[in-house]
Amino acid sequence: MSTPPSPPPDPAERRSDGAALSTGAASASTPAGRAAPALALRGLWKRFGDNVAVAGVDLDVPAGSFFGLVGPNGAGKTTTLSMATGLLRPDAGAVWVHGRPLWADPTAAKRMLGVLPDGVRLFDRLTGAQLITYAGLLRGMDRATVTERTQDLLRALDLAADADKLVVDYSAGMTKKVALASALIHAPRLLVLDEPFEAVDPVSATNIRSILHSYVATGGTVIVSSHVMDLVERMCDHVAVVAQGRVLAAGTVADVRGGLSLEDRFVELVGGRGTGEGLAWLRT
Amino acid sequence: MVAHLIRLKLALLRNGLRRSPWQVVGLAFAALYGLGIVVIACAGLIALAFVPVAEVTVALTLAGAAAVVGWWVVPLVASGVDATLDPRRFVTFAVPRRQLLLGLGLAGVVGVPGAVTTLLALGTVVSWFRGPATVLAALVGALLGVATCVVGARAWTTLLAGLVGSRRFREGAGVLLVIPLMLLGPLLSGIAAVVADGAQALPGIARTLAWTPLGAPWAIPGDVATGAWGSALVRTLLAAATVGGLAVVWSFALTRSLESPPATRGAAARTRGLGLIGRLPGTPTGAVAARCLVYWVRDPRYAASLVIVPLLPVLLHFVGSPGGAVMLAVAPLSAFLMGWSISADVAYDGTAFWLQVSSAVSGRADRAGRVVAAAVISVPLTLALAVGSVWWTDRWDALLAVLGMSIGILLTALGLSSVVSARFLYPVPQSGQSPFSSSTGGSGVNLLTQLVGWTVLTLLVLPELVVGVLAIVRGDAGLGLATLAVGLVLGAVLLVAGVLLGARLFDRRGPELMQQVVAMA
Incomplete structure (x- = not known):
């Protein structure tokens, strides 16, 4: 890599940087x-x-x-x-x-935030429905909402037929889709x-x-x-x-x-x- | 090609060391340990050169057979054993089978255990320094012996890795793991016989072992020294056939695992509905607990960590005198191991841990959920073992003390594990890998973390341990009650403290943990 490894600013500088931005740059925070x-x-x-x-x-x-x-x-x-x-x-x-x-x-x-990272595993010993539900409950949502949204997401992403299959048995594309569903369950902005x-x-x-x-x-x-x-x-x-x-x-x-x-x-x-x-x- | 594989192994070892200074510490630790064994054993081997032939044969046959058993069994039981050169990584390279086997076999000698075994096996040549024929026989015996060790280890792990990795196994038949371990039974009864009869039984055992694949190679020089050419020849053939047979088994297992990787074999499993995740409370803690319980059932790595528990009573039965009080240690020991089993929980999650980080689940919910899951499995088991051991030894007076120690140890271990798994990650087999494999160069760190963790745990449970042992020895009911009180109170306090401290670490270090699991993947 050609970029010279110039030292990153220290934490104090980082903070002032952030403060300056929140007042200075009009479009920013x-x-x-x-x-x-x-x-x-x-x-x-x-x-x-x-x-x-x-x-x-x-x-x-x-x-x-x-x-x-x-x-x-x-x-x-x-x-x-x-x-x-x-x-x-x-x-x-x-x-x-x-x-x-x-x-x-x-x-x-x-x-x-809803996140779909690349190149990481999922808790793939869960079934698709279990994984999406788990992601919702983990975020502290109530069970009724989680259950309803899980069903909606499974349908919208064509996963309803494979809802009870273990994620480890999913194809690469299905895995992406179930991960996307997990990212969407809490209706992020x-x-x-x-x-x-x-x-x-x-x-x-x-x-x-x-x-x-x-x-x-x-x-x-x-x-x-x-x-x-x-x-x-x-x-x-x-x-x-x-x-x-x-x-x-x-x-x-x-x-x-x-x-x-x-x-x-x-x-x-x-x-x-x-x-x-x-x-x-x-x-x- | 063969040289390539050995160079690859050395390069992997070197690169593993470059990744973290702890790997160096781990290797140094292992090397020092190995060196200690070599020095002591070498002194013994040299001393044997001045001992009558009959006794040398007995000593070396027994030691050699023990080494073979160690090589065959330890990789199945311990997850800290090296599987750096996983044959599955060579699938896409057109390596001729014969060369792959030879290369992997020789690469198995590279490393601390391989080097120690080889050195000591060659050291037996010194013990047999009684003429050219015996020296030659000792050399042949040593080579055959080392080959039996290395090829056997590879054969059994490859064969059983297929079994362990298969879907049927994964779906809850974790108990199958115990079957190969039950082979230990006959061996242990042999040890028990020695304890009973004293050293008189040793020559007899050695004579028997010398006609089995375990002892044959080590007994060849003894035959030559006494001029028993016939039996020397038979033993040589037996040892050579063993190596050949193991190579065939290995080759067969390798072919099977290469042609049908366990990950894709078998029909897809289904679970109706949400299972435990639908049944436990719909809170973050409940979700984590349910998820962990599903993993305890479905992930062979968790089953493997429990494998020693059913074995403990068997082991203790043979170690102690019949009906002795040693059996009472079953429940406390199991509690120790089961409580410690979640100390690598974050590492077991692997990169799937991102979901915990990205959903900003509180450290308390995560820690508590994992403890609840482990407790659901281990509390009933511990109580059953405690009552069972008291019944077996007919020491009902010791019930309170045993319960106190077991509960105290279990709670403390769960608390300590909650801290350890949020702070120290060590490489573990990844999800879907054989529970018996381990990552590159990780075994040293693994060993070190566990050793330090076990020491700390022992110190933390010292109060109930001391009171409990006193209560059992003296048969004092008051002390027994005191043990139960100490175990419950101290254990509960340490559990809560551990979960809270672990939660703080988790909240602060979530992204760092994530980076570590990514680095280990």
Whole structure:
């Protein structure tokens, strides 16, 4: 990685940073204000050993937007989203969810968050229905609501027939869907989905997209990470391009695209396009 | 290819050490322990060179057979045993079967237990330094013996891993685990016979063992030294056939596990409705407890942690004199082990732990739920064992003392486990893996955490232990009542304290725990 590992700001500086933002930057976090973005990231840093995974990410996700996070493999998308959802403590930086500081007051912020992480297991010895119910009860919801919503979610995600099957026996796509249901059960205001369409069949993907669209239409906010530009271009209204742990461009899809297709613009921003030659032996 | 596999094993060991300084401490610990054994045993082996042939044969046959049994049984019982080179990882590489077996077998010698065994086996050559023929025989015997150990360990673990990992097993037949362990019975009765008859029985046992696969390789040099060429030849053939047979078993088991990975075998299991999650109270604590109980039933890793419990009475029966008071230790010991069994609960969750973090479940609800689940399993078992052991020994006067010690230990252990699992994660088999496998280089840390944890636990339960033992020895009813009081009160206080402290750690360190389980996955 070419980024020099400059030292992250110390905690005191972090706090003043946050305070300055809440007063200074107009668009950012005025606590609980109507104008507060659904998600605000400021100066997020994460380093694993010598490897800087996220190098100072600043990002505002407007409330009510369908936000796409795109970037090449190893860009730090998953790390950023883990820090934005309270699963990974940042070395420095701050996160606000609808004006609530996530790392200072995790319980309040996490109540508004629905998360679908990538590359982690589920409690897969539970059945699909059990897992969704468990996720609801864990959040302190009452049983009647949980039961009703579990049935709705199972139906909406085409899982009703497999509700009594162990999640460990689910296919990859079904697993994604049941995880999505667990993220939706408490009706969060902000949904953060890491690679939600990976391994999901086209019919289910269409269903999920329409669920997400109607969720956004009724005031919810969705963040999806993906490396399928086409999908992001069609589905999202906002997009951020991330590479090497930094945000290269962010804004509405039209702004970021600037007349090109998102894919071309992405390659232009990120660079590293090969010549397509060099594997002369790979012929049959 | 073979050299490749050994290099791979060394590289895995080295990289495992690079991940955390604790791994280095663990390995140093294991190496020191191994070195201690080697030094003491080497002195013994050298001393044997000046002892009459008959006695050397007896000593080495018994020691060798014990080593073989250790290699065969320990990997099945302990989860801290190395399974770094899981053959399933080689599925996609076109490695010829023969070379894979040879490579994995030799790689099994790399590591502390393998090195110690090999060194000591070769050390027997010194004991047999009585002429070229015996030296040669000792060398052949040692190689065959080590091969029996290593190949046997691989064969049994691979064979049983398939059994343990299969769906039918996973669906609650955790008891099956006990069956191979029951093989210990005959061995223990042998030990009991020695206790009864004194050392007189040893030569007889050695003679018998020398005609079994366990002892044959170690007895070959003795035959050569006394000129019994016929039996030397038969024993050599027997030992060689054992190694060959084990290799065939291993190869068969390997083929089976490679061609039909247990994870996908069998029909999908179904549960009507919500099961326990629908029945326990609809609160976060209730949900956690229900989820953990489902795992106690469905996850073989939890069953494996309980496997020693039904075995304890058998073990103690043979250790103690018949009808002796040692049997009364069954319930306290089981309570100790069962209470400790949730000390790795977060590690057992693996990366699925994200749900706990992301739903901001309170530390109290999480800790309390896990304790409740463990208590539902262990309290009835402990009480039954306590009453059962008193009945067996006919010491009804000791009932209160045994109950007091068992309850006190169980509550304290649950409390301590609640703290430990929120603070110290050690590598455990991942969900779906064989409960007998362990992660790369983890066994040292594993051992260290458990050792320290057990020491602390012993210190915490010392009050009821001392009063209880006094009550049993003196047959004092008043002291028995005092034990029950101390056990209940102190245990309850420590349990609450442990859950509260564990809850605070959990609330503060949720993301750090998450990062650790991700790093171990």
